[in-house]
Amino acid sequence: MSNIDQVAPLTARAPIPALAYLLTGCIAVIGSNSLVLGPIAPAVASSFGTSVPTVMIAAASFGLGTSASALFLARYIDRLGARRMLQGALLLLALALVASAAAPTVIMLVAAQLLAGIAAGIAMPAIYASAAAIAPPGRESGTIGVVLTGWTLSMVAGVSLSAVLADLVHWRAVFAAVALLAMLALAGLALSSLSDVRKSGPAPTPIDALGIPGIVPLLIACAAFMTAFYGVYGYLGDHLHVGLGQPVSANGLAALAYGIGFGTAALLDGVIDRLGARRVMPFAYLLVAVVYVAMAATSGSFGVTIAMVAVWGLANHFGLNVLVMRLSALDPSRRGTIMGLNSAVTYLAVFVGTTSFGPLYSSFGFAICAAVAAVLMLIAASAAAWRTR
Numbered sequence: 001m002s003n004i005d006q007v008a009p010l011t012a013r014a015p016i017p018a019l020a021y022l023l024t025g026c027i028a029v030i031g032s033n034s035l036v037l038g039p040i041a042p043a044v045a046s047s048f049g050t051s052v053p054t055v056m057i058a059a060a061s062f063g064l065g066t067s068a069s070a071l072f073l074a075r076y077i078d079r080l081g082a083r084r085m086l087q088g089a090l091l092l093l094a095l096a097l098v099a100s101a102a103a104p105t106v107i108m109l110v111a112a113q114l115l116a117g118i119a120a121g122i123a124m125p126a127i128y129a130s131a132a133a134i135a136p137p138g139r140e141s142g143t144i145g146v147v148l149t150g151w152t153l154s155m156v157a158g159v160s161l162s163a164v165l166a167d168l169v170h171w172r173a174v175f176a177a178v179a180l181l182a183m184l185a186l187a188g189l190a191l192s193s194l195s196d197v198r199k200s201g202p203a204p205t206p207i208d209a210l211g212i213p214g215i216v217p218l219l220i221a222c223a224a225f226m227t228a229f230y231g232v233y234g235y236l237g238d239h240l241h242v243g244l245g246q247p248v249s250a251n252g253l254a255a256l257a258y259g260i261g262f263g264t265a266a267l268l269d270g271v272i273d274r275l276g277a278r279r280v281m282p283f284a285y286l287l288v289a290v291v292y293v294a295m296a297a298t299s300g301s302f303g304v305t306i307a308m309v310a311v312w313g314l315a316n317h318f319g320l321n322v323l324v325m326r327l328s329a330l331d332p333s334r335r336g337t338i339m340g341l342n343s344a345v346t347y348l349a350v351f352v353g354t355t356s357f358g359p360l361y362s363s364f365g366f367a368i369c370a371a372v373a374a375v376l377m378l379i380a381a382s383a384a385a386w387r388t389r
Helices: 017-049 055-070 076-080 082-100 106-134 140-168 171-191 214-245 248-270 270-275 279-295 301-332 332-364 366-385
Strands: none
Touching: 017 055, 017 082, 017 106, 017 140, 017 171, 017 279, 055 332, 076 082, 076 106, 076 301, 076 332, 082 106, 082 171, 082 332, 106 140, 106 301, 106 332, 140 171, 140 248, 140 270, 171 279, 214 279, 214 301, 214 366, 248 301, 270 279, 270 301, 279 301, 279 366, 301 332, 332 366
Protein backbone atom coordinates (compact mmCIF):
# COMPACT_ATOMS: atom_id res chain seq x y z
CA MET A 1 0.00 0.00 0.00
CA SER A 2 1.25 3.47 -0.86
CA ASN A 3 2.50 5.55 2.03
CA ILE A 4 0.06 8.30 1.09
CA ASP A 5 -2.73 6.16 2.53
CA GLN A 6 -1.01 5.34 5.80
CA VAL A 7 -1.49 7.29 8.97
CA ALA A 8 1.68 9.11 9.87
CA PRO A 9 3.00 8.67 13.42
CA LEU A 10 2.42 11.54 15.78
CA THR A 11 5.97 11.55 17.08
CA ALA A 12 9.37 12.28 15.59
CA ARG A 13 8.02 13.99 12.48
CA ALA A 14 10.78 14.78 9.99
CA PRO A 15 11.22 18.46 9.07
CA ILE A 16 10.30 19.81 5.65
CA PRO A 17 13.49 19.63 3.50
CA ALA A 18 15.15 22.95 2.73
CA LEU A 19 15.10 22.01 -0.95
CA ALA A 20 11.30 22.33 -0.85
CA TYR A 21 11.65 26.10 -0.40
CA LEU A 22 13.93 26.31 -3.43
CA LEU A 23 11.27 24.49 -5.46
CA THR A 24 8.71 26.95 -4.04
CA GLY A 25 10.75 29.78 -5.55
CA CYS A 26 10.86 27.99 -8.91
CA ILE A 27 7.06 27.66 -8.93
CA ALA A 28 6.75 31.34 -7.98
CA VAL A 29 8.86 32.37 -10.99
CA ILE A 30 6.79 30.29 -13.42
CA GLY A 31 3.54 31.44 -11.86
CA SER A 32 4.59 35.08 -12.03
CA ASN A 33 5.08 34.93 -15.79
CA SER A 34 1.76 33.13 -16.28
CA LEU A 35 -0.14 35.76 -14.27
CA VAL A 36 1.55 39.11 -14.93
CA LEU A 37 0.41 39.74 -18.49
CA GLY A 38 -3.22 40.34 -17.52
CA PRO A 39 -2.58 43.32 -15.21
CA ILE A 40 -0.11 44.99 -17.60
CA ALA A 41 -1.98 44.18 -20.84
CA PRO A 42 -3.40 47.73 -21.20
CA ALA A 43 0.10 49.21 -20.97
CA VAL A 44 1.46 46.66 -23.45
CA ALA A 45 -1.42 47.36 -25.86
CA SER A 46 -0.84 51.12 -25.64
CA SER A 47 2.89 50.66 -26.29
CA PHE A 48 2.26 48.61 -29.44
CA GLY A 49 -0.77 50.63 -30.56
CA THR A 50 -3.08 47.61 -30.50
CA SER A 51 -5.92 46.17 -28.42
CA VAL A 52 -5.84 44.27 -25.15
CA PRO A 53 -7.41 41.12 -26.70
CA THR A 54 -4.61 41.10 -29.27
CA VAL A 55 -1.99 41.34 -26.53
CA MET A 56 -3.68 38.51 -24.62
CA ILE A 57 -2.98 36.20 -27.56
CA ALA A 58 0.46 35.99 -25.94
CA ALA A 59 -1.14 34.49 -22.82
CA ALA A 60 -2.96 31.94 -24.97
CA SER A 61 0.34 31.19 -26.69
CA PHE A 62 1.95 30.55 -23.30
CA GLY A 63 -0.82 28.13 -22.37
CA LEU A 64 -0.57 26.30 -25.70
CA GLY A 65 3.20 25.95 -25.36
CA THR A 66 2.89 24.71 -21.79
CA SER A 67 0.29 22.06 -22.63
CA ALA A 68 2.17 20.74 -25.68
CA SER A 69 5.50 20.72 -23.88
CA ALA A 70 4.10 18.96 -20.82
CA LEU A 71 2.53 16.31 -23.04
CA PHE A 72 5.45 15.58 -25.36
CA LEU A 73 8.63 16.67 -23.55
CA ALA A 74 8.01 16.12 -19.82
CA ARG A 75 8.43 12.38 -20.29
CA TYR A 76 12.16 12.92 -20.71
CA ILE A 77 12.32 13.95 -17.05
CA ASP A 78 12.29 10.25 -16.16
CA ARG A 79 15.12 9.49 -18.61
CA LEU A 80 17.39 12.52 -18.11
CA GLY A 81 16.57 13.43 -14.51
CA ALA A 82 14.34 16.09 -12.96
CA ARG A 83 17.20 18.36 -11.87
CA ARG A 84 18.84 18.47 -15.29
CA MET A 85 15.55 19.09 -17.06
CA LEU A 86 14.55 21.79 -14.56
CA GLN A 87 17.87 23.58 -15.02
CA GLY A 88 17.45 23.57 -18.79
CA ALA A 89 13.84 24.74 -18.49
CA LEU A 90 14.74 27.64 -16.18
CA LEU A 91 17.48 28.76 -18.56
CA LEU A 92 15.05 28.61 -21.50
CA LEU A 93 12.45 30.49 -19.44
CA ALA A 94 14.94 33.25 -18.60
CA LEU A 95 15.85 33.65 -22.28
CA ALA A 96 12.17 33.74 -23.26
CA LEU A 97 11.48 36.42 -20.65
CA VAL A 98 14.37 38.54 -21.90
CA ALA A 99 12.94 38.15 -25.40
CA SER A 100 9.52 39.19 -24.05
CA ALA A 101 11.01 42.30 -22.46
CA ALA A 102 12.78 43.23 -25.69
CA ALA A 103 9.97 42.27 -28.09
CA PRO A 104 9.64 44.99 -30.77
CA THR A 105 6.18 43.78 -31.93
CA VAL A 106 3.21 41.88 -30.61
CA ILE A 107 4.08 38.94 -32.85
CA MET A 108 7.50 38.71 -31.23
CA LEU A 109 5.91 38.87 -27.77
CA VAL A 110 3.57 36.03 -28.73
CA ALA A 111 6.53 33.97 -29.98
CA ALA A 112 8.54 34.68 -26.83
CA GLN A 113 5.65 33.62 -24.61
CA LEU A 114 5.24 30.42 -26.65
CA LEU A 115 8.88 29.67 -25.83
CA ALA A 116 8.21 30.49 -22.16
CA GLY A 117 5.31 28.05 -22.23
CA ILE A 118 7.53 25.28 -23.60
CA ALA A 119 9.91 25.91 -20.69
CA ALA A 120 7.07 25.93 -18.14
CA GLY A 121 5.66 22.66 -19.49
CA ILE A 122 8.95 20.97 -18.61
CA ALA A 123 9.66 22.86 -15.39
CA MET A 124 6.37 22.29 -13.55
CA PRO A 125 6.32 18.47 -13.86
CA ALA A 126 10.02 18.42 -12.90
CA ILE A 127 9.26 20.52 -9.79
CA TYR A 128 6.30 18.37 -8.73
CA ALA A 129 8.28 15.17 -9.34
CA SER A 130 11.20 16.54 -7.29
CA ALA A 131 8.88 17.62 -4.46
CA ALA A 132 7.44 14.12 -4.21
CA ALA A 133 10.93 12.58 -4.35
CA ILE A 134 12.44 14.67 -1.52
CA ALA A 135 9.43 14.42 0.83
CA PRO A 136 10.22 12.50 4.04
CA PRO A 137 7.86 9.60 4.84
CA GLY A 138 4.80 10.99 6.58
CA ARG A 139 5.47 14.55 5.38
CA GLU A 140 4.46 14.19 1.73
CA SER A 141 1.52 16.56 2.00
CA GLY A 142 3.44 19.14 4.02
CA THR A 143 6.35 19.12 1.56
CA ILE A 144 4.15 19.39 -1.52
CA GLY A 145 2.05 22.02 0.27
CA VAL A 146 5.13 24.20 0.84
CA VAL A 147 6.05 23.93 -2.84
CA LEU A 148 2.50 24.83 -3.89
CA THR A 149 2.67 28.07 -1.91
CA GLY A 150 4.83 29.30 -4.78
CA TRP A 151 1.53 29.92 -6.57
CA THR A 152 0.49 32.13 -3.66
CA LEU A 153 3.69 34.15 -3.96
CA SER A 154 3.17 34.61 -7.69
CA MET A 155 -0.47 35.59 -7.30
CA VAL A 156 -0.06 37.95 -4.35
CA ALA A 157 3.29 39.48 -5.27
CA GLY A 158 3.27 38.94 -9.05
CA VAL A 159 -0.20 40.30 -9.76
CA SER A 160 0.12 43.16 -7.27
CA LEU A 161 3.63 44.32 -8.10
CA SER A 162 3.54 43.89 -11.88
CA ALA A 163 1.03 46.72 -12.36
CA VAL A 164 3.00 48.96 -9.99
CA LEU A 165 6.27 48.25 -11.78
CA ALA A 166 4.64 48.88 -15.16
CA ASP A 167 3.35 52.24 -13.93
CA LEU A 168 6.57 53.37 -12.27
CA VAL A 169 9.07 52.07 -14.84
CA HIS A 170 7.71 50.30 -17.95
CA TRP A 171 5.89 47.10 -18.77
CA ARG A 172 9.15 45.72 -20.18
CA ALA A 173 10.66 45.99 -16.70
CA VAL A 174 8.13 43.42 -15.46
CA PHE A 175 9.44 40.70 -17.79
CA ALA A 176 13.03 41.76 -17.10
CA ALA A 177 12.44 41.39 -13.36
CA VAL A 178 10.93 37.92 -13.74
CA ALA A 179 13.87 36.95 -16.00
CA LEU A 180 16.23 37.98 -13.20
CA LEU A 181 14.27 35.85 -10.74
CA ALA A 182 14.49 32.89 -13.13
CA MET A 183 18.28 33.25 -13.25
CA LEU A 184 18.43 33.44 -9.44
CA ALA A 185 16.35 30.25 -9.21
CA LEU A 186 18.69 28.60 -11.72
CA ALA A 187 21.73 29.63 -9.67
CA GLY A 188 20.13 28.32 -6.48
CA LEU A 189 19.37 25.01 -8.17
CA ALA A 190 22.96 24.72 -9.44
CA LEU A 191 24.26 25.18 -5.88
CA SER A 192 21.74 22.81 -4.31
CA SER A 193 22.07 19.15 -3.40
CA LEU A 194 18.93 18.11 -5.29
CA SER A 195 19.51 14.58 -6.52
CA ASP A 196 18.96 13.59 -10.14
CA VAL A 197 17.71 10.01 -10.40
CA ARG A 198 17.56 8.76 -13.98
CA LYS A 199 15.67 5.80 -15.39
CA SER A 200 17.46 3.59 -17.88
CA GLY A 201 15.83 2.70 -21.17
CA PRO A 202 13.65 4.76 -23.49
CA ALA A 203 11.51 7.58 -22.16
CA PRO A 204 7.93 6.38 -21.53
CA THR A 205 5.29 7.79 -23.85
CA PRO A 206 2.15 9.57 -22.60
CA ILE A 207 0.01 6.82 -24.14
CA ASP A 208 1.93 4.21 -22.14
CA ALA A 209 1.44 6.24 -18.96
CA LEU A 210 -2.33 6.22 -19.49
CA GLY A 211 -2.17 2.48 -18.84
CA ILE A 212 -0.97 2.98 -15.26
CA PRO A 213 -3.74 1.73 -12.93
CA GLY A 214 -5.62 4.63 -11.37
CA ILE A 215 -4.29 7.45 -13.55
CA VAL A 216 -7.35 7.97 -15.77
CA PRO A 217 -9.81 8.72 -12.92
CA LEU A 218 -7.28 11.15 -11.41
CA LEU A 219 -6.82 12.94 -14.73
CA ILE A 220 -10.62 13.19 -15.08
CA ALA A 221 -10.70 14.71 -11.60
CA CYS A 222 -7.93 17.11 -12.62
CA ALA A 223 -9.81 18.15 -15.77
CA ALA A 224 -13.07 18.84 -13.90
CA PHE A 225 -11.28 20.59 -11.02
CA MET A 226 -9.23 22.89 -13.24
CA THR A 227 -12.03 23.62 -15.72
CA ALA A 228 -14.22 24.75 -12.83
CA PHE A 229 -11.45 26.95 -11.43
CA TYR A 230 -10.49 28.71 -14.65
CA GLY A 231 -14.10 29.05 -15.73
CA VAL A 232 -15.01 30.93 -12.55
CA TYR A 233 -11.73 32.81 -12.01
CA GLY A 234 -11.69 34.01 -15.61
CA TYR A 235 -14.93 35.98 -15.14
CA LEU A 236 -14.71 36.90 -11.46
CA GLY A 237 -12.97 40.20 -12.24
CA ASP A 238 -15.60 41.29 -14.74
CA HIS A 239 -18.36 40.31 -12.31
CA LEU A 240 -16.82 42.47 -9.57
CA HIS A 241 -16.35 45.43 -11.94
CA VAL A 242 -19.44 45.29 -14.15
CA GLY A 243 -21.85 43.22 -12.10
CA LEU A 244 -21.15 44.78 -8.70
CA GLY A 245 -19.90 48.18 -9.84
CA GLN A 246 -16.51 47.94 -8.13
CA PRO A 247 -13.34 49.65 -9.43
CA VAL A 248 -10.82 47.59 -11.38
CA SER A 249 -8.54 47.63 -8.32
CA ALA A 250 -11.04 45.27 -6.67
CA ASN A 251 -9.60 42.53 -8.89
CA GLY A 252 -6.32 42.91 -7.04
CA LEU A 253 -8.16 42.52 -3.74
CA ALA A 254 -9.78 39.33 -4.99
CA ALA A 255 -6.38 37.95 -6.05
CA LEU A 256 -4.98 38.87 -2.64
CA ALA A 257 -7.87 37.16 -0.83
CA TYR A 258 -7.47 34.00 -2.91
CA GLY A 259 -3.71 33.95 -2.36
CA ILE A 260 -4.07 34.39 1.40
CA GLY A 261 -6.56 31.55 1.59
CA PHE A 262 -4.39 29.31 -0.60
CA GLY A 263 -1.28 30.03 1.45
CA THR A 264 -2.98 29.68 4.83
CA ALA A 265 -4.11 26.17 3.93
CA ALA A 266 -0.45 25.06 3.92
CA LEU A 267 -0.56 25.25 7.72
CA LEU A 268 -3.20 22.50 7.72
CA ASP A 269 -1.54 20.10 5.28
CA GLY A 270 -0.55 17.78 8.13
CA VAL A 271 -4.19 16.65 8.23
CA ILE A 272 -3.72 15.06 4.80
CA ASP A 273 -0.60 13.21 5.96
CA ARG A 274 -2.48 11.83 8.99
CA LEU A 275 -5.64 10.77 7.16
CA GLY A 276 -4.20 9.83 3.76
CA ALA A 277 -4.64 11.57 0.41
CA ARG A 278 -7.00 8.90 -0.94
CA ARG A 279 -9.45 9.45 1.94
CA VAL A 280 -9.20 13.24 1.87
CA MET A 281 -9.45 13.81 -1.89
CA PRO A 282 -13.21 13.24 -2.47
CA PHE A 283 -14.09 15.34 0.58
CA ALA A 284 -11.72 18.11 -0.53
CA TYR A 285 -13.52 18.31 -3.88
CA LEU A 286 -16.91 18.23 -2.17
CA LEU A 287 -15.73 21.15 -0.05
CA VAL A 288 -14.82 23.08 -3.20
CA ALA A 289 -18.29 22.27 -4.60
CA VAL A 290 -19.89 23.71 -1.46
CA VAL A 291 -17.78 26.86 -1.84
CA TYR A 292 -19.00 27.30 -5.43
CA VAL A 293 -22.61 26.94 -4.29
CA ALA A 294 -21.98 29.57 -1.61
CA MET A 295 -20.36 31.86 -4.18
CA ALA A 296 -23.41 31.52 -6.41
CA ALA A 297 -25.75 32.30 -3.53
CA THR A 298 -23.80 35.36 -2.35
CA SER A 299 -22.66 36.71 -5.73
CA GLY A 300 -24.67 39.89 -5.24
CA SER A 301 -22.59 41.01 -2.24
CA PHE A 302 -19.06 42.32 -2.80
CA GLY A 303 -17.85 41.81 0.78
CA VAL A 304 -19.18 38.28 1.11
CA THR A 305 -17.85 37.37 -2.34
CA ILE A 306 -14.33 38.46 -1.36
CA ALA A 307 -14.61 36.41 1.84
CA MET A 308 -15.75 33.38 -0.18
CA VAL A 309 -12.83 33.85 -2.57
CA ALA A 310 -10.48 33.46 0.41
CA VAL A 311 -12.25 30.24 1.44
CA TRP A 312 -12.11 29.15 -2.20
CA GLY A 313 -8.32 29.56 -2.18
CA LEU A 314 -8.04 27.47 1.00
CA ALA A 315 -10.22 24.67 -0.38
CA ASN A 316 -8.43 24.65 -3.75
CA HIS A 317 -5.07 24.27 -1.99
CA PHE A 318 -6.25 20.98 -0.49
CA GLY A 319 -7.67 19.89 -3.83
CA LEU A 320 -4.41 20.56 -5.68
CA ASN A 321 -2.25 19.05 -2.93
CA VAL A 322 -4.02 15.70 -2.83
CA LEU A 323 -4.11 15.57 -6.63
CA VAL A 324 -0.33 16.01 -6.91
CA MET A 325 0.24 13.52 -4.06
CA ARG A 326 -1.86 10.78 -5.57
CA LEU A 327 -0.56 11.21 -9.11
CA SER A 328 3.10 11.31 -8.04
CA ALA A 329 2.65 8.15 -5.94
CA LEU A 330 1.20 6.04 -8.78
CA ASP A 331 4.56 5.06 -10.31
CA PRO A 332 7.72 6.82 -9.05
CA SER A 333 9.72 5.48 -12.01
CA ARG A 334 7.43 7.38 -14.41
CA ARG A 335 6.71 10.37 -12.18
CA GLY A 336 7.90 12.94 -14.73
CA THR A 337 5.65 11.56 -17.45
CA ILE A 338 2.67 11.40 -15.08
CA MET A 339 3.11 14.98 -13.89
CA GLY A 340 3.53 16.03 -17.51
CA LEU A 341 0.10 14.58 -18.26
CA ASN A 342 -1.23 16.46 -15.25
CA SER A 343 0.16 19.77 -16.56
CA ALA A 344 -1.11 19.06 -20.08
CA VAL A 345 -4.64 18.42 -18.77
CA THR A 346 -4.42 21.52 -16.54
CA TYR A 347 -3.55 23.86 -19.38
CA LEU A 348 -6.12 22.27 -21.66
CA ALA A 349 -8.61 23.10 -18.89
CA VAL A 350 -7.48 26.74 -19.09
CA PHE A 351 -8.72 26.81 -22.68
CA VAL A 352 -11.88 24.78 -22.05
CA GLY A 353 -12.82 26.68 -18.90
CA THR A 354 -12.42 30.17 -20.30
CA THR A 355 -14.10 29.41 -23.65
CA SER A 356 -17.02 27.30 -22.38
CA PHE A 357 -17.87 29.52 -19.41
CA GLY A 358 -17.82 32.68 -21.54
CA PRO A 359 -21.24 32.13 -23.14
CA LEU A 360 -22.63 31.03 -19.76
CA TYR A 361 -21.42 34.22 -18.12
CA SER A 362 -22.65 36.46 -20.96
CA SER A 363 -26.10 34.87 -21.06
CA PHE A 364 -26.85 33.97 -17.45
CA GLY A 365 -24.36 35.74 -15.20
CA PHE A 366 -21.71 34.81 -12.65
CA ALA A 367 -23.96 32.84 -10.28
CA ILE A 368 -24.75 30.27 -12.98
CA CYS A 369 -21.02 29.89 -13.72
CA ALA A 370 -20.38 29.11 -10.05
CA ALA A 371 -23.28 26.63 -10.01
CA VAL A 372 -21.93 24.80 -13.09
CA ALA A 373 -18.50 24.73 -11.44
CA ALA A 374 -20.11 23.02 -8.44
CA VAL A 375 -21.48 20.30 -10.73
CA LEU A 376 -18.01 19.81 -12.22
CA MET A 377 -16.62 19.39 -8.70
CA LEU A 378 -19.15 16.62 -8.05
CA ILE A 379 -17.70 14.88 -11.12
CA ALA A 380 -14.18 15.45 -9.73
CA ALA A 381 -15.19 14.03 -6.33
CA SER A 382 -16.72 10.95 -7.98
CA ALA A 383 -13.58 10.35 -10.04
CA ALA A 384 -11.42 10.84 -6.93
CA ALA A 385 -13.45 8.20 -5.09
CA TRP A 386 -13.14 5.68 -7.93
CA ARG A 387 -11.14 2.65 -6.87
CA THR A 388 -9.16 0.86 -9.56
CA ARG A 389 -8.82 -2.91 -9.23
